[in-house]
Amino acid sequence: GENVEQHPSTLSVQEGDSAVIKCTYSDSASNYFPWYKQELGKRPQLIIDIRSNVGEKKDQRIAVTLNKTAKHFSLHITETQPEDSAVYFCAASKSTGFQKLVFGTGTRLLVSP
Amino acid sequence: SAVISQKPSRDICQRGTSLTIQCQVDSQVTMMFWYRQQPGQSLTLIATANQGSEATYESGFVIDKFPISRPNLTFSTLTVSNMSPEDSSIYLCSVDSGTGAAGELFFGEGSRLTVL
Numbered sequence: 001g002e003n004v005e006q007h008p009s010t011l012s013v014q015e016g017d018s019a020v021i022k023c024t025y026s027d028s029a030s031n032y033f034p035w036y037k038q039e040l041g042k043r044p045q046l047i048i049d050i051r052s053n054v055g056e057k058k059d060q061r062i063a064v065t066l067n068k069t070a071k072h073f074s075l076h077i078t079e080t081q082p083e084d085s086a087v088y089f090c091a092a093s094k095s096t097g098f099q100k101l102v103f104g105t106g107t108r109l110l111v112s113p
Numbered sequence: 114s115a116v117i118s119q120k121p122s123r124d125i126c127q128r129g130t131s132l133t134i135q136c137q138v139d140s141q142v143t144m145m146f147w148y149r150q151q152p153g154q155s156l157t158l159i160a161t162a163n164q165g166s167e168a169t170y171e172s173g174f175v176i177d178k179f180p181i182s183r184p185n186l187t188f189s190t191l192t193v194s195n196m197s198p199e200d201s202s203i204y205l206c207s208v209d210s211g212t213g214a215a216g217e218l219f220f221g222e223g224s225r226l227t228v229l
Contacts, residue, residue: 001172032215032216034217036218042222043205043220043221043222044205044218044220045220049216049217051215089155089156093215094215101158101218102158103156103157105154106155
C-alpha cells in the first residue's frame, strides 16, 4: 500500500522567513496530494492540494510543488507569520470514486515573532 | 463544504469499558470515514462507513474492536470496545466532497478519549 514520509518533523523559523516541508510517497499510481493544517486542539483543514497533471500550484503565500518522477511533493510558505504555527500534514491518494488518504507523519511549524 | 458535529468532544474512560462516538453531518453523504490520531501522531484511517452496508476496515483494525453503524446518510457511530490505555486517542469523523473524485476531506472536531 501507499506510504508517505514527511520531513522535517519540527521546523522553527523567524517571522518573515520561508518554510519548506517535504514529502515522498511510494505508490506511483497516486494522483492527488493535499496538505492539511491542524492548529492545536483543532480539526485538520485543507490549505492547498495538487493533482498529478500539474507541477506547481500557488495560493497567496502558500505553494505546492510536485515531482512525479521522483515521487515527492513539497509545501512552501513564504513570509511566515505567527498564525502559521501549526502541525502540517501531507497526504496522498490514488482514489477515484473513493477518498482514501494516506497521511504523512506531520511537521510541527513554529514561527517566532 | 460540510459541517460535522461529533459527540462526545472528550471523555475519560475506564479500562475494559466501551464508548460510542456519534457523528452528524449537515448534508447527505455517501461515505463517512473514521480516523484515529494518537497523541502527537498522524491520522490513520480506521474504516469507511457506507449507508446500508458493512463498514470497510483498514489493516490493523477489526469490527469487533471498532464496530461502526451507518443508519442513514447523515449519521454514523464508532464504538471503541473493551478499551485499554493504548486506545487513548483522538477519533475523527470525516466526509469528502461527494463528487466521486479525490478532493477535500472535512473533519469533525474530534473526540478525545483518555483510557485509565
